[in-house]
Amino acid sequence: MEPIRILLADDHNVLRDGMRLLLERQPGFTVVGEASDGRETVDLVENHQPNVVVMDIAMPNMNGIEATRRIVEKHPRTGVVILSMHYDESYVLRSLKAGARAYLLKDALKSELIAAIHAVSEGRSFFSPKISRILKEDYVQALGRRGGDDSYELLTDREREILQLVAEGKTNKEIANRLNLSLYTVDTHRTHILQKLNLHSVPEVILYAVRKGIIS
Amino acid sequence: MRQRPWLVLVGGFGGLLLLMAAAETGALLFLHSLRHSGTSLEAHFLERNRTLEQIRSNIYLSGTYARDSLLAPEASGAKAQIAALENLKRETEAALDSYAQSLEPEESAPFRLLHSEIGAYWKVLDRTFAWSAEERNKYRFAFFYEELIPRRTSMLQIADRIARINEDALKRGDEKLGALFDRLQLGLVAMIAITLLGGAALAGLTIFHILRLEGEVQRRLEESVQARASLQELSAKLVRAQEEERRALSRELHDEVGQSFSAVLMEAENLLDLEPTTEARPRLESIRAVAEKGINEIRNMALLLRPSMLDDFGLVPALDWQARETAKRTGMHVQVSSELAQDLPEEHKTCIYRVVQEALHNCARHAQANTVQVDVRRETGRILLSVQDDGSGFDPQRVRGLGLMGMEERVRHLGGTFEIDSQPGRGTRVNVALPMLDLNGNGSNGTNSHSAG
16 A cells, blocks of 8 residues: 655644654655745645645745645645644634645644544545534534524434535545435535535535534 | 013003093092182182272272261261271271282282371371361361372272282183193193003003913913824824734744644654653653643633734634634623625724724623624724623713723724713623725625624
8 A cells, every 4th residue: 555645834843853753653654745834835745746734824935724725726635634723713614615624733642643644645524623622612602502593403314414424525426426326416415405504615514514523 | 571461461451540540530630629729719809809899999988988077067076977987997907907818929019008008098087087176167178189089099099900910810810720721631631642552552562462372372282282192102102012012922922832832742742652661651641741731821822912813814703713712701692793895904903803802801891791792894984893782881971991991092093983882781882983995995795794602
């Protein structure tokens, strides 16, 4: 099996070194490059074609979110793991909208980092349990205050199944194959789900799924 | 010249009034005395004239009595006439004495002559009383025509002279009075002139003084306006500097200190991977735990100083975060709705963010509110913010804390208006309007509504 090619993007040298050391020891991982700012990261992705980019948000010369957007735009198969100090949902949502698949906090354990890299290299999402917890708590709290009109209750079992698959990053085709449905049916279900939950994009679906604890 | 203005005014106007009062009183007194001396002059003249007339009539009368007494054959037969003559003599003496009291210098010579003539006349008359009957018969007519008549004529002539002199005196007195009137007129004209000049001078001085005072007041006003402006500028600078400091500190904590803790964490993980001894493992795990805790603390401190979303994503995400944090911390339900097509200039978003932060702080701390509605809207040329709570409210006329003043100050710096609408028991509404130029017209109005709590 080919090793997972990883690019590290962080403006903090010591942290990058530590991370490289940590990841290189893992079987099946290889670190192909290091970048210390957003622009360099975009360039190095061109040169090294990594499977996964581990990206900090706060970087000079283009932040990690913008760099993610550019990378995913050109290389949709590249999985981006955001590794950030920020835990607010505005950062999570914007990272997801930019195309990142995983969001980790910088106090993440080694095991989380490894799990996230594996997940995004397979096209799945991954979130720090802490992030999932915070997002879930905020959501539940907001729901409670608002009087508990949880639109999730409006979804059918089939729709919930599809919601989970969409949130996991599956394409319509993959979902259709897996559930033995026509592409058209999956698309209709998907439209209904977005309408019922008042969501507008896949990143919002992912965030919603994390909040609801459907994925983590 | 640094006198107190009221002193100058009181002195000037008081002096002028005194001058006028003195002039009028003087003129009145003078007029009064003039009239008085005119009357007394006339009375004097009349009195003297009357005395003179009496003397003259007495002399006439004495001639008549003397003739009658001489016509009597014997002195004894003319007793009544002699007695009447004696009487006339006394009266004339008295009149002469009284006239002598107020003798004019020009009269003294003729008067003395008259006096001696009269004295001689009486003596001549007295002699006739002692005459015997033949003597009477013999000298009667001669005495009458040659002695008595000429004497009487001479005396009357002298009296006439005196009367003329008296008239002259009256005329002179009248002339003197006329001269006095002229003097009075001159004096009055002079007084009026002085008063007018004094009034004009005083008016000029007063106008000058008032203009100077006005200039002074204007200068002071400008100074104080300038002072206030520079004070406001200073305060705005301080606020900006504080915000800059917070931003720098927040970034530094987040990007440098936080990253260092992350690095420590990562290295601890690395060491744990190297299969440390059973003694080292718990120490390394402790290091990892401390670093993890440090990262969380640094992150929270940085957010409290200035949330990074404000700079990274703009006002609305920062307000949303603030709403969620407040909701989590206090249990209030905080609803944020915003209609902002694009993000605001740095100063505007910082101002609104800090005002909302302070308002939420007040809602939680003082108002015991359950629900807070934060509303940010963009209108042509301005941004409107309102923060409405359903808490206990207060009387904005009486309560004005440092927090409210700080909010108002921030808004003022950007030329905006700040008002608080509240009543005890009726909740509180903070309204802010910030003027803002439309940078590129009205784009599409994105509407967002988020809630937390």
